[in-house]
Amino acid sequence: MCESFIRNHEFNYIKKQADFLLHTLRTTADPKVLESVRLATEAKIAELFPDMTGAVRQQLLQVAGLTTAEDFQEYLKQLEPYLVEFPQVSAKQLQKLFPKNKKLKLPDLSGIDFRWISYLSWNDISTNKLYLVYPLDGQLVGIEGRYMPTNKRNYCFVCNKYKELALFTAISRKRPANASPDYFKSVGNYLCLDGHDCNRSITDLAPLERFIEHVNG
Incomplete structure (x- = not known):
């Protein structure tokens, strides 16, 4: 049985590098340019797992020698068994993360493939609320906030x-020492409308973690 070690955002990063190499192969004839991109692709993927050795490392780095679209598809498919799943979570656990919301509408957990998410999110259309769950420092944390469509395209702060x-x-939980009882501070940013699509694009967890830390104080 394969030992899981590739997180969703890392798989997305590997795919991004592989896609760029394939695009270069299709659009560039200069052998020096191709060799440079091959070496850069190999180096960037190797940097993700500096302690990886042996056959698995060879499997990861074989991307540099691929030539056809079918080769790249097969390469990524062979990496899927190594994916680390998002921590299993139950409806009861989600309710505990949002204790003030007695009428919390929950997502259909049975329909989620937890290999392909870095964060769990769902909307309550009736209240314009979005709920976001993320494993920060080994512990699941929940963020509840308002979700207002902008009807425009721009760059998502997460992916x-x-x-x-x-x-x-979302309302920040951090309060100044001498704050008045009605003090509040909101933290906001622009996020993908489609959480599933966002999860399949995210390659860096740092922006999301910073947002959560700003909310939680």
Whole structure:
């Protein structure tokens, strides 16, 4: 049985590098340019897993020698068994993450392939609320906020792709020492309308983690 070690965002990063190499192969005839891109692709993927050795490392780095679209598809397919699943979560656990919301509408967990998500999110259209769950420092944390579609395309702060966005705002839990009882501070940013698509594009967790830390204080 394969030992899982590739997280969703890392798989997306590998795919991004592989796609760029394939595009270069299709559009460039200069052998020096091709060799440079092959070496860069190999180096970038190797940097993700500096401690990886043996046959698995060879399997990861064989991308540099691929030539056809079929080769690249097979390469990525062979990496899927190594994917680390998002932590299993139950409806009861989700309810505990949002204890103030007694009428919390939950997602259909049975329909989610947890290999392909870096964060779990769902919308409550009736209240314009978005719920986001993320494993921060080994513990699941939940963020609840307003979700307002912008009806325009721009760059998502999580996946950095040019997509249809919504403004996601949450109330910060951090309060100044002498704050008045009615003090509040909101934290907001522009997020993909389609959480599934966002999860399949994210290659760096740092922006999402910074957002969560700003909300949680």
